[in-house]
Amino acid sequence: EPEVTQTPSHQVTQMGQEVILRCVPISNHLYFYWYRQILGQKVEFLVSFYNNEISEKSEIFDDQFSVERPDGSNFTLKIRSTKLEDSAMYFCASSEALGGQPQHFGDGTRLSIL
Amino acid sequence: AQTVTQSQPEMSVQEAETVTLSCTYDTSENNYYLFWYKQPPSRQMILVIRQEAYKQQNATENRFSVNFQKAAKSFSLKISDSQLGDTAMYFCAFMGLTSGTYKYIFGTGTRLKVLA
Known part of the structure; x- marks a missing residue:
């Protein structure tokens, strides 16, 4: 069965750095x-994307966040200046x-900001 | 704005027994969908069951069934013949159809533990 894949599974980043989370829908x-x-809280909606917008x-989803579909397969979430x-x-x-239609989820990326 | 409430933070059930997880929601929409997702310790989000609001018949998927009460805005999940693998966090989710984006609004979840 087709899956949504996310990379990396775990990302550790210093505060203030930029991070890009990748997804292949x-x-x-x-x-x-x-x-x-x-951790320990509910799942919250950030952003939806269709037809390249x-x-x-x-x-x-404030100005530090952005999303992009740079090619025909990847869908990325960028966080600038992480907190x-x-x-x-x-x-x-x-x-x-x-x-x-149900949404199919990836396994998630655990982001840890130090 | 729509809200989803799961009033049972934690529940436990003996293996092979039946358990019901409750969910209530608030919306002014008439056309929407409701879902239950399972999140095991591995943190994946796995679709358990879906219910269309316009259907009176309750959805069933093997050991999983719902009790959908539209007037009461209630959407409970019944798990029959509970198995150890059912141990997980269960999230109720609402999807309205009038906003145009079809995002999920999740409840806070119920942690279910199946006891051997």
Whole structure:
């Protein structure tokens, strides 16, 4: 069964550094998402992306965050000038279509800011 | 704004028994979907079951079934014949169809432990 793949599985970064989290969505999917889960808390929506542009972003997704689909397969989340509170699990998800289709999640990237 | 509430932070059940996890939500939309996701210690998010709001019939997937009460805005998950592998965090999620982006809104989760 096709899967969403995320790399790296664990990223350790010094505060203030830039980090790029990578995702390869399922190949025929058109809608892409990033979610964040701070340890012990619920999963929170960050951003959705369709047709090479952001569809919606949450209040969490401020100017330090950006997303990009640099080629036909990768979907990246960039965090500029990381802060301690950015430490979390970041999940990428994709769906084939809208209208209630379930989103398929990757295994997540655990981001640790020191 | 939509909200999802899971009022049981932790639950436990004996192996082979049945357990029900509760979820309530608040929305002004009439057309939406509800989901249950399982997150084992490995931290993956695994889809358990999906329910369309326009369907009165409760969704079932093998040992997993839901009790969807639209008027009460309640969406509970029943796990029958619980297995040790069911030990995980369970998240209820709402997806509204009017916002145009179809993002998930998750509850805070219920940690389920299946006891041998």
